[in-house]
Amino acid sequence: MSEFFPNIGKIPYEGKNSTNPLSFKYYNPDEVVNGKTMREQLKFALSWWHTMGGDGTDMFGCGTTDKTWGKTSPEERAIAKCDAAFEIMDKLSIDYYCFHDRDLSPEYGSLAESNAKFDVVTDYLKEKQAATGKKLLWGTAKCFDHPRYMHGAGTSPSADVYCYAVAQIKKAVEATVKLGGNGYVFWGGREGYETLLNTNMSLELDNMARLMHMIVDYARSIGFKGDFYIEPKPKEPTKHQYDFDTATVIGFLRKYGLDKDFKMNIEANHATLAMHTFQHELRVARDNGVFGSIDANQGDTLLGWDTDQFPTNVYDCALCMYEVLKAGGFTNGGLNFDAKARRGSFTPEDIFHSYIAGMDSFALGLKIADKMISDGRIDSFVADRYSSWTTGIGADIIAGKADIAAIEKYALEKGEVVDSLSSGRQEMLEAILNNIMFSL
Ligand code: XUL
Ligand code: CO
Numbered sequence: 001m002s003e004f005f006p007n008i009g010k011i012p013y014e015g016k017n018s019t020n021p022l023s024f025k026y027y028n029p030d031e032v033v034n035g036k037t038m039r040e041q042l043k044f045a046l047s048w049w050h051t052m053g054g055d056g057t058d059m060f061g062c063g064t065t066d067k068t069w070g071k072t073s074p075e076e077r078a079i080a081k082c083d084a085a086f087e088i089m090d091k092l093s094i095d096y097y098c099f100h101d102r103d104l105s106p107e108y109g110s111l112a113e114s115n116a117k118f119d120v121v122t123d124y125l126k127e128k129q130a131a132t133g134k135k136l137l138w139g140t141a142k143c144f145d146h147p148r149y150m151h152g153a154g155t156s157p158s159a160d161v162y163c164y165a166v167a168q169i170k171k172a173v174e175a176t177v178k179l180g181g182n183g184y185v186f187w188g189g190r191e192g193y194e195t196l197l198n199t200n201m202s203l204e205l206d207n208m209a210r211l212m213h214m215i216v217d218y219a220r221s222i223g224f225k226g227d228f229y230i231e232p233k234p235k236e237p238t239k240h241q242y243d244f245d246t247a248t249v250i251g252f253l254r255k256y257g258l259d260k261d262f263k264m265n266i267e268a269n270h271a272t273l274a275m276h277t278f279q280h281e282l283r284v285a286r287d288n289g290v291f292g293s294i295d296a297n298q299g300d301t302l303l304g305w306d307t308d309q310f311p312t313n314v315y316d317c318a319l320c321m322y323e324v325l326k327a328g329g330f331t332n333g334g335l336n337f338d339a340k341a342r343r344g345s346f347t348p349e350d351i352f353h354s355y356i357a358g359m360d361s362f363a364l365g366l367k368i369a370d371k372m373i374s375d376g377r378i379d380s381f382v383a384d385r386y387s388s389w390t391t392g393i394g395a396d397i398i399a400g401k402a403d404i405a406a407i408e409k410y411a412l413e414k415g416e417v418v419d420s421l422s423s424g425r426q427e428m429l430e431a432i433l434n435n436i437m438f439s440l
Pocket of ligand 2: 187231267295338
């Protein structure tokens with residue numbers, strides 16, 4: 001088989017003093033950090049949509065990079081994409097990939113034909129996985145790009161569209177199971193609304209939950225043992241996306257009894273759009289037992305839309321990996337680069353430069369997070385800050401031993417409490433974090 005990137009060899013780890021741009025400075029797959037190798041801790045995944053299909057097209061202009069993989073027919077191109085993707089994964093030491101059904105194989109004249117041609121591609125992927133040991137992290141269905149989904153898929157006002165979506169998702173779940181994926185993602189592309197003047201919100205959400213229950217039951221019946229994920233996003237493409245943020249999604253899952261099967265796929269840029277930090281979203285997920293997987297990218301805080309940039313902000317990567325380590329690491333999930341090279345970075349080498357930048361940032365993030373934990377200054381500050389809850393009245397409240405009358409009595413006797421407050425020391429803690437980061 002001919003190579004798609006003949007000028008690029010396997011990307012080596014050369015360490016932080018290397019000046020070779022086509023080498024890893026920090027990502028050393030076999031190095032052990034916090035009890036596991038970096039490749040096990042980070043579980044990097046390639047995103048089929050941006051990497052194999054994204055050609056730089058935006059609202060203002062056509063593509064700038066050729067992602068036809070040398071083929072004109074859609075069937076041949078789909079196969080060539082598989083070969084090129086596996087070459088990229090091999091050269092970058094990436095073990096996993098993620099797909100939308102239509103990134104693997106486009107739509108054809110009918111659902112039956114689309115399904116049959118999709119099968120050919122997933123059969124081929126299964127062979128490639130067996131030959132290389134690469135794995136599927138998660139699959140999903142593209143229920144947002146075709147015009148039929150203009151008003152939503154699982155939340156469409158049309159029952160016919162809803163049925164099409166159920167059938168499409170059923171097929172995508174079958175492919176995920178066939179390829180041994182341990183995750184299935186729902187990102188509610190067009191599941192949201194523009195105006196309540198034309199929207200029955202409660203029916204739309206009830207229907208979405210019905211769809212999810214149907215898919216969960218079916219997936220379990222064909223042997224899917226992995227996690228379902230919802231990927232929160234507050235806006236884009238609709239003004240009000242139903243899955244605004246992690247807290248909103250948890251409310252939805254609990255209301256509809258879906259919380260046992262679903263976890264979160266947290267995307268960094270979506271957190272930014274929700275006016276949260278990436279760490280906040282991860283913490284809400286961790287604290288509620290729904291931390292699952294991560295779409296690792298970064299947004300631009302000066303722009304209000306989804307830029308899906310490769311992550312280079314090491315500070316954010318460190319705080320992300322701190323949450324991941326505190327959650328006990330990934331189980332079924334991993335770090336998927338839902339990220340694209342910028343439109344002006346249009347050459348084949350830019351794919352590699354982008355992944356190297358993202359992977360090295362997360363490798364640094366992992367090492368810093370590990371050091372934050374072993375250093376212990378930040379964790380022990382937080383523990384100390386809440387020490388009034390470990391003894392006396394605080395401990396009694398937590399143990400359920402202090403009722404409202406006892407608490408009132410305590411407050412009356414205690415009098416003013418300002419003098420016993422201690423500083424939050426935010427600046428000191430930020431300086432400690434810098435100290436940990438820059439003394440690696
Ligand atoms: C869109 C987005 C999606 C999901 C998968 O903002 O992030 O690509 O990750 O459907
Ligand atoms: Co995403």
